[in-house]
Every structure is written in C-alpha cells, then in structure tokens.
Amino acid sequence: MFNAEQLASERGTLAQFIRSMQKIQKYFEVVDVLIVVLNPQREIVFINNQGCAMLGYKLEELAGKKWFSLCVPERLQEGVRAVFEKLVNGDWKQYEQFEHCVLTRNYEEKHFAWQNLPLRDTEGTVVGVVSVGHDISRFKKTEEDLAKSRDHYLELFEGLPVLIWKANSCGKRDFFNSSWLKFTGRQLYDEAHDGWLVGMHEQDRAAYALSFTTSFAQRAPFQVSYRLKNTSGQYRWLHESATPFYGADRVFSGFIGVCVDVTEARIPRTHEEKPG
Numbered sequence: 001m002f003n004a005e006q007l008a009s010e011r012g013t014l015a016q017f018i019r020s021m022q023k024i025q026k027y028f029e030v031v032d033v034l035i036v037v038l039n040p041q042r043e044i045v046f047i048n049n050q051g052c053a054m055l056g057y058k059l060e061e062l063a064g065k066k067w068f069s070l071c072v073p074e075r076l077q078e079g080v081r082a083v084f085e086k087l088v089n090g091d092w093k094q095y096e097q098f099e100h101c102v103l104t105r106n107y108e109e110k111h112f113a114w115q116n117l118p119l120r121d122t123e124g125t126v127v128g129v130v131s132v133g134h135d136i137s138r139f140k141k142t143e144e145d146l147a148k149s150r151d152h153y154l155e156l157f158e159g160l161p162v163l164i165w166k167a168n169s170c171g172k173r174d175f176f177n178s179s180w181l182k183f184t185g186r187q188l189y190d191e192a193h194d195g196w197l198v199g200m201h202e203q204d205r206a207a208y209a210l211s212f213t214t215s216f217a218q219r220a221p222f223q224v225s226y227r228l229k230n231t232s233g234q235y236r237w238l239h240e241s242a243t244p245f246y247g248a249d250r251v252f253s254g255f256i257g258v259c260v261d262v263t264e265a266r267i268p269r270t271h272e273e274k275p276g
Contacts, residue, residue: 034102034112034133037119038067040088042081045128054135056105071102073109087116087129102133111140163238163259165196169252171216180259185231201227201235212242219244219252225262237263 034051036044044062052059055071062070068077068084083095096116101109112133119128157164157177166175172193181188184199200208204226215222221243227235242257 032135034135035130036067036133037128037130038084039128040126042066042068042084051133054104054110055102061105073101073103076100084129087118088126090118090126092116092118099136110135111137163261165257165259167216167255167257169254171212171254183230183236183261184228199229201229203227215242216244216255225266228259236261237266 032050033048034054035046035048036051037046039045044065044067047059047062049059052062055062068081072080080100083098087095098114098116099111100114101111103109113136114134115132117130117132118126119130121127157175160177161179163180163183164175164177165173165180167173173196174192176188176191176196181191184191184196186196186199189195197205208224208226211222211224214220221241223239223241225237225239228238230236238259239262240257240259242255245253245256247253
C-alpha cells in the first residue's frame, strides 16, 4: 500500500523521490486521492493519474506548471502560497494538515483536505513538498445546505408574534426572535448563552433549571411557566413549550422554545359573578 510519509522520510534528491513515485504509480490508482509534489519554485514535478482526472487535465498539461497559478482560485492564492513558504521553511506542525479549494480545468472549485509532508535531501534541506489531498466537496456541500436550512427557519421565526428561542447542542441559547427582544428590550448579545436569565424572577429559576436540564439530558419535550421581566420592568407570566430538534443529518442540534404571555389568565378574578 502507498505510504507517502514513509517515502518522504527516505532522504535523497528530489529526482530520486520522483523516480520512486513513478515506479509505484500503478498503486496510486486504487486510492481515490490527489498526490502532487511541488519543488521550492512551486512547480509541479509529479502528480498521479487519479489527481489529473480529478482536475480534468492531462499529465503533460500539468507537468512543470506553477501549481498555485493554475490550480488554486485567485482569491486564495496569496494565503495558500504563504502556507507553502512556511512548509518549505520548516514550519510543519501547524500546516501538516490543511484545507483549501482547488480549481479544475472547467473552473469548478473542489474542496480538498490536504496532508503535507516535507521532502529533504541527505543534509536535511527541504527540496520539495508532497501533498496528499482528499476531495471533501460533498461533505462541505452538506454542511452548507444544513446551514442554509437552519438560517431559513430562523428567518421564519422572526415574523411570528410569539417569543421564540433556540439553544445549541450544548444547551446555550444562541437565538432569540425579534418578538422576544422587543418584549425584554434587550439585544441579542445581552440575552445569548445564559444572559437571558437575569430577567427571570428569582423564585422561578430553580424549578426552571430542573425542568430544562432534565429534559435536555433526556432529549425530551417539556412545558413550564415562569415570570420574565419585560421592557417596562414588569414581570409577566410566560408559558413555555420546548422541544428538541435535529438537523437534516439527524444529529441532535439543540432545543427550540416557544413562549406565550399568559399573565391575564393567571390573575385571579376580583369580581365573581353572582348567580341570578
């Protein structure tokens, strides 16, 4: 099986390394990875056939070309070049694993996760960099779709006349809709995480904490009533219904709560109607 790290550890000239890579070229084709070797001048001195196919090029179209100018999106070139220079200068620990997009011949961007390894001569001087890349575009697309889906329903919550909050998978609140913020008269950064608790009546905090932590641990819906201070400084009774929610990947993502002001329903009537 191909072991780039073992090959890279065998010190010698860059040409010797390339010859070794060419001898075992056929073994690369059973591994769905892009393997590219750059010299300190940033030129492609080796790329496997599978890598050529991923990029949509023929081998002769890539050999000797400047990797960053040809295969890295222009907006990323400066940053990726800077990382390469650090690798050549011996700064390996920080950038041994790195992610960035590459550009195919058809100008399609693909997201790759890279493992970078130094090639050294017999004196220990870095004479090249071998990078092994895995195409993770599909996983990145899934992440982006999940983020868009999340942002979409949060936008829907903004238009609702009830108070809504969202807690992340750690139980910390990271979203309050505009109705909530209008009710409390505070900003999102004031309420975030546990900041919103300053508005809860002290006598209700212990019972609420018990309901929330128990339900959160069990991933179970819960209902609870408590008093929350509004923008006028008055305590209003809220009835809260909360439920766990899961992302499109079915991974637990946190809780969503909906609160309704039920103050009037809890005030005892002062005038009872007498039977006629």
